[in-house]
Amino acid sequence: MEKIGIVGAGLIGRAWAMVFARAGHSVKLWDGDPAAVPKALGLIGEALAQLKAFGLITEAPATVRSRISAAATLQDCVKDADYVQENIAEKVDVKRKLYAEMDASAPPNCILASSTSSIPTSIFSESVPGRARCVVAHPVNPPHLVPLVEISPAPWTSPDVVNRTRALQEKVGQVPILVKKEVQGFILNRLQAALTFEAWRLVDEGFVSVEDADRCLKDGLGLRWSFMGPFETADLNAPGGIADYAARYGGVMHEMIKDVRYKPMSPDLIERVNAEQRRVMPQERHAEREAWRDRRLMALIAHKRAASAKD
Numbered sequence: 684m685e686k687i688g689i690v691g692a693g694l695i696g697r698a699w700a701m702v703f704a705r706a707g708h709s710v711k712l713w714d715g716d717p718a719a720v721p722k723a724l725g726l727i728g729e730a731l732a733q734l735k736a737f738g739l740i741t742e743a744p745a746t747v748r749s750r751i752s753a754a755a756t757l758q759d760c761v762k763d764a765d766y767v768q769e770n771i772a773e774k775v776d777v778k779r780k781l782y783a784e785m786d787a788s789a790p791p792n793c794i795l796a797s798s799t800s801s802i803p804t805s806i807f808s809e810s811v812p813g814r815a816r817c818v819v820a821h822p823v824n825p826p827h828l829v830p831l832v833e834i835s836p837a838p839w840t841s842p843d844v845v846n847r848t849r850a851l852q853e854k855v856g857q858v859p860i861l862v863k864k865e866v867q868g869f870i871l872n873r874l875q876a877a878l879t880f881e882a883w884r885l886v887d888e889g890f891v892s893v894e895d896a897d898r899c900l901k902d903g904l905g906l907r908w909s910f911m912g913p914f915e916t917a918d919l920n921a922p923g924g925i926a927d928y929a930a931r932y933g934g935v936m937h938e939m940i941k942d943v944r945y946k947p948m949s950p951d952l953i954e955r956v957n958a959e960q961r962r963v964m965p966q967e968r969h970a971e972r973e974a975w976r977d978r979r980l981m982a983l984i985a986h987k988r989a990a991s992a993k994d
Contacts, residue, residue, distance in 0.1 A: 691770030
């Protein structure tokens with residue numbers, strides 16, 4: 684696959700453009716807002732310079748940037764594409780209309796993939812004539828720094844489309860996983876929700892502060908989880924491996940949470956958590972902290988690459 688169409692030029696769309704361009708692909712970028720693409724191209728140039736500074740691309744930023752061009756219309760964006768990554772608003776009716784338009788304009792073998800974080804493929808593609816080529820390829824924000832991609836097909840998505848999507852994601856340096864059956868929120872968001880709601884509950888019931896709950900992750904679990912998942916962590920945490928771990932700790936862990944019932948985040952709780960968080964990081968520093976996050980992610984990626992090469 685050589686030609687890529689990116690539909691939607693916001694944060695996720697421009698990150699995807701970098702993912703494909705740095706892997707050598709020709710990319711066309713389109714957005715329903717004519718002003719969005721020129722702005723995105725400028726931000727892409729800045730982000731590529733940062734990637735170069737951290738050693739995450741070997742080519743000159745201008746060389747990578749030259750592979751990304753603006754498309755004047757949706758039809759121009761997809762008409763000769765081999766793969767399209769859609770990144771528009773999380774609105775079912777809007778996506779249904781868009782996929783019908785893309786299906787009518789894209790070549791027959793072109794894959795139509797969505798970055799949606801909440802809408803199953805079957806919901807927006809059911810009435811699309813070429814629905815067999817529609818699939819979710821859900822990234823983690825921002826996808827040019829966090830490589831995981833969840834591939835979630837509908838029951839009617841062609842197995843060839845799933846295989847080609849996975850192969851392309853691997854080729855461009857992403858880490859694809861397969862969602863074997865459609866489930867609300869896919870896999871990553873469900874794992875994240877379980878941890879997030881427990882963190883909010885512990886704060887709500889007075890067991891821990893917002894700041895200390897964050898410390899538990901960034902200076903505790905997160906250190907292991909940056910290079911191992913929960914199953915490998917368990918496997919290495921007991922002398923006899925994962926079966927031994929389950930025998931030792933499975934009952935204890937179940938006892939901890941067996942009576943927990945999570946409630947929606949109440950306005951009062953949100954206000955209290957926000958107040959604590961604003962004391963830790965004032966709102967006026969939000970953009971500064973986002974940039975700091977991205978620098979730390981780039982440094983971590985560079986470290987993991989170097990460590991993997993040594994291993």
